Amino acid sequence: MATIETSSLGETGAAPRPRTQAHPRLRGLHFVGLLSILSGLALWEFLSRVVVANALFLAAPTQIFAAIYNLAISGQLRPHIAISAAEFAIGYVIASLLGIVIGFVMASSELGKKILQPWIAGLYATPTIALAPLFILWLGIGIWSKVVVVVFLVLFPVTINTEAGLRTTSARLIEMLRSFGATPRQIFFKLSLPSAMPFILAGLKLGIGRGLIGVVVAELFGSRAGLGRLISQSADAFNMPELFAGVLILAAAGIVMTAGFTWLERVLVPWTRD
Amino acid sequence: MSKLSLNGLSKRFGDLEVLRDINATIERGEFISLVGPSGCGKTTLLRIVAGLEPASAGAVLLDGRAVRAPGGDRGFVFQSDNLLPWRTVFDNAIIGPEIAGRTGAVEKDRIRDLLRLVGLDGFENYFPRQLSGGMRQRVNLARALAIDPDILLMDEPFSALDAQTREIMQTELMRIWEEGRKTVLFVTHQIDEAVFLSDRVLVLARRPGRIREDIDIALPRPRALAIKRAPEFVAYVDRIWRLIEDDVRVSVIEEHA
Numbered sequence: 178m179a180t181i182e183t184s185s186l187g188e189t190g191a192a193p194r195p196r197t198q199a200h201p202r203l204r205g206l207h208f209v210g211l212l213s214i215l216s217g218l219a220l221w222e223f224l225s226r227v228v229v230a231n232a233l234f235l236a237a238p239t240q241i242f243a244a245i246y247n248l249a250i251s252g253q254l255r256p257h258i259a260i261s262a263a264e265f266a267i268g269y270v271i272a273s274l275l276g277i278v279i280g281f282v283m284a285s286s287e288l289g290k291k292i293l294q295p296w297i298a299g300l301y302a303t304p305t306i307a308l309a310p311l312f313i314l315w316l317g318i319g320i321w322s323k324v325v326v327v328v329f330l331v332l333f334p335v336t337i338n339t340e341a342g343l344r345t346t347s348a349r350l351i352e353m354l355r356s357f358g359a360t361p362r363q364i365f366f367k368l369s370l371p372s373a374m375p376f377i378l379a380g381l382k383l384g385i386g387r388g389l390i391g392v393v394v395a396e397l398f399g400s401r402a403g404l405g406r407l408i409s410q411s412a413d414a415f416n417m418p419e420l421f422a423g424v425l426i427l428a429a430a431g432i433v434m435t436a437g438f439t440w441l442e443r444v445l446v447p448w449t450r451d
Numbered sequence: 452m453s454k455l456s457l458n459g460l461s462k463r464f465g466d467l468e469v470l471r472d473i474n475a476t477i478e479r480g481e482f483i484s485l486v487g488p489s490g491c492g493k494t495t496l497l498r499i500v501a502g503l504e505p506a507s508a509g510a511v512l513l514d515g516r517a518v519r520a521p522g523g524d525r526g527f528v529f530q531s532d533n534l535l536p537w538r539t540v541f542d543n544a545i546i547g548p549e550i551a552g553r554t555g556a557v558e559k560d561r562i563r564d565l566l567r568l569v570g571l572d573g574f575e576n577y578f579p580r581q582l583s584g585g586m587r588q589r590v591n592l593a594r595a596l597a598i599d600p601d602i603l604l605m606d607e608p609f610s611a612l613d614a615q616t617r618e619i620m621q622t623e624l625m626r627i628w629e630e631g632r633k634t635v636l637f638v639t640h641q642i643d644e645a646v647f648l649s650d651r652v653l654v655l656a657r658r659p660g661r662i663r664e665d666i667d668i669a670l671p672r673p674r675a676l677a678i679k680r681a682p683e684f685v686a687y688v689d690r691i692w693r694l695i696e697d698d699v700r701v702s703v704i705e706e707h708a
Contacts, residue, residue, distance in 0.1 A: 367546070
């Protein structure tokens with residue numbers, strides 16, 4: 178910043194806008210969000226302990242955290258998490274790669290788009306999760322039936338976003354590259370792909386929530402282990418603290434992964450801020 | 452031989468006749484402006500010279516050779532800066548050589564020199580969103596110069612800037628041009644900008660676009676901004692304004708109808 182020669186440039190506003198620190202009032206608002214969550218938990222605690230006062234219907238937050246702690250130290254929690262995480266991770270990676278490839282085919286070939294579009298649009302709108310029992314029938318109650326459900330749920334937002342991102346490449350920027358004699362291949366790698374990145378990342382982010390739903394619901398339909406299994410077992414046994422423990426762990430996983438993607442967006446596509 | 456000749460250029464978009472029989476020759480090192488009301492096809496003419504748009508009839512000859520596609524002999528400076536937002540100033544400026552597969556130390560040194568020339572010394576690692584409009588246009592100019600073109604094609608590069616910044620950029624462009632004396636074809640709708648910068652102003656009429664008059668600007672160089680208040684300068688502006696006034700009125704009415 179030492180070399181801003183505004184005098185020689187003679188332009189007002191030539192200096193880059195400095196990145197302003199978070200406004201004190203905004204930091205205050207952060208605090209409000211935390212306070213809101215703590216108040217909610219306190220209200221929940223009060224309702225379940227005093228108003229409902231029946232652990233068969235509603236578990237208090239303190240009971241849930243205790244259940245998580247007990248499941249963890251007894252070693253029961255780890256296999257559930259490991260199985261669900263594996264199902265999610267394998268399905269998510271397959272769906273992401275496949276979705277980017279299909280989206281790319283649809284964006285680059287009119288014929289490809291004509292062939293694939295009705296399927297993508299149709300299957301995206303279909304609640305494919307209802308097919309989970311079918312996949313379990315075909316593939317058994319092991320992890321692969323769940324992987325397939327996850328793939329089905331994650332694939333479409335990724336595909337659709339990739340296609341849209343590649344298609345919305347700015348015509349002005351294409352023209353700029355053409356004026357320098359760029360080939361279609363150079364236009365793709367130097368322009369279309371980076372400018373589609375924000376869309377692709379948004380699709381991947383959408384896929385997180387959908388993938389987690391896929392894991393849990395598929396496990397509810399039939400499984401040996403996994404967080405969905407933990408939830409259904411606990412429901413059968415009217416063990417509300419353990420049921421909520423499963424739900425809370427899933428929620429935490431979703432929040433952490435989504436936050437991870439938000440961070441990744443800041444690193445990979447910083448130009449989309451502001 | 453002339454640097455650039457336009458021989459009977461015509462352009463139609465379907466039923467719309469945009470350009471009719473454009474003939475002009477431009478000598479090496481000349482600074483030529485194309486001035487006219489909106490709809491006179493001046494940008495289309497520039498795009499045809501750039502090879503971004505095919506002509507319906509006629510030919511563009513660069514050093515006697517017909518050009519039909521974009522090439523490294525012409526550098527285009529766009530109206531909107533068209534910078535890639537994920538690239539730094541330096542990486543934006545080097546894109547032309549990069550596309551041609553030349554990104555060696557020589558090119559990198561050249562880009563640094565060019566960025567210094569356009570007044571962006573020290574801003575190499577900034578991103579476009581961190582720059583003002585005037586500075587982004589400096590990158591736009593450096594990017595076009597980076598391929599060391601024979602001729603610089605500039606499409607209303609200062610039209611999106613505020614009035615003061617625009618005047619500064621005009622003097623900056625003059626300073627840069629004096630150093631290299633590239634042949635320049637400059638499109639603008641600002642008459643004073645055209646007079647200030649040019650050796651010759653081609654005044655276009657509209658619908659269809661055609662050359663109404665070819666005016667030599669016999670003002671001494673180098674020119675300072677103060678020349679805009681000189682009587683000779685004002686006389687040129689008046690003369691050109693009278694040539695296009697009726698056209699401008701019609702185009703204004705059409706655009707607001």
